[in-house]
Amino acid sequence: MLDLVFSAGPVVKLVLLILVYFSLVSWAIIFYKVSVIQRAIKESDRFLDFFWKKKRFDLVGQGIKEFIHSPLATLFREGYHEMLQLKKKSTDPDEPGDFSLKMDTTEMVGRALRRATTQETQRLEKYLTFLATTGSTAPFIGLFGTVWGIMDAFHGIGTTGSASLAVVAPGISEALIATAIGLAAAIPAVMGYNHFLNKVNILIGEMDNFSQELLNIVERMERGN
């Protein structure tokens, strides 16, 4: 197998190098995303349990440091922080009274939650574009290497003047290895991309749900006040 790689032409070798780079980074992203998304899902589950057990925001805010990888905990932190800011401003005598009266707490917290959701989505989706690029371009890059290799092989046939199987087969075999490596890089990348995108979408759904729940609680608190 390695003989085929070493006996290939310079263009095919370059193509193989690019494909190996794609494969290396793709697998690194796959491993990284597996750990990040698994932690995010697990910690989010734990955080939801923790959140519903504690009836008070200040208690939840104190224990939130245990869930640094959970996007839901990040959402809560952002929302809670916004609420604290509003409360601080409403009780601060230096703040202009007219302005504090006009502020709608639910809307402000909602904005903070939306911003946090966007940030978390970006964080979760980071590197996935590379997987998509690998999945869609690696076979073509491999195919380019193969076409180039076959061109070389046919040129060799024309030079030697022999078209026997013994002359044709090694060149085509060397050329085909580029397509094989292209596919080997692309297949796990596509599979990983689809898998992680599904998981990220689930987490985004969870974040939306949690934001709505949190806003409801904030609104109830506001009306109760």
Place this chain on the structure above:
Amino acid sequence: MESSRKQRWQQLQSVFEPGFKQMLLVSILLHVLLPVLYYSPFFPKREIEKPPVYRVNLVNKIVKNPQAGRPEAAPVKKKPAIKPKPKPAVKPKPIPPKPKPVPKPKPVPKPKSVPKAEPIKKKPAVKPKPKIQAPSKKAKDTQADAIKAMQAKRDRQALIAGYKDELIELTEQPKSPITGAPVGMMDGKGDEAGVSAIAFIQEFIQQQWNFSKYQAVGNPEAEAKLFYNTDGTLLHYKFIKKSGNSAFDESLIRAIAKSRQLPQSLPESMEFHIFFNLKDMLDNP
């Protein structure tokens, strides 16, 4: 809070998130490990069984009576259609009636020519009749001319018939399945597929023969008899006629001595009568 947001932004913009470098190392290790595992003895490899290669020496079978055709061609089953077809052409039925006119034309001056007319077909049975009725002395010359003309005609017919038979026989020769060529010797007349034993031995002796053309004076010719066993061993030989050129004769003796053992066996113990002609041997090395 402001600093944490800034930190998050920087994290999003960074190439490597915390922990990503370690995963990259893991990936590199995996890629290095794959070829190592592939070439390790733990990885089962499909062994391609090479098909057995049989090396054979294709030799022409030595036979006593070779067929006509190329000796290189592969031998085929014996002719199934030769015998039935030539029969009607080769054996003309009118032969039995011929002897009848033979005793009658005794007075005719040339009885010798009558046996030659044997192969002639249907017509000869009718023609002799007028000869019997014309023994008169006046017509002797004209009769003799007529007989001559008739004999010439018969000879020509016989010759044509012979050529036709030969042609039929040639076209009816068994064909090789590969080349389509008939099997045997170019001048073969027998019924066995292969090479004539005498031609083979002459060729073999000639291969062993070593003679400088500068020693050649005139065109000496020798004649020898060689006796070979079935396994191709020379039992004995004798010169029936020596060439008179001692150098040539000695070269022949040396060649025969080298041909003590033939590379192939013979169909039976055989005696060969071989002529060695210097010019022929030099012309066909």
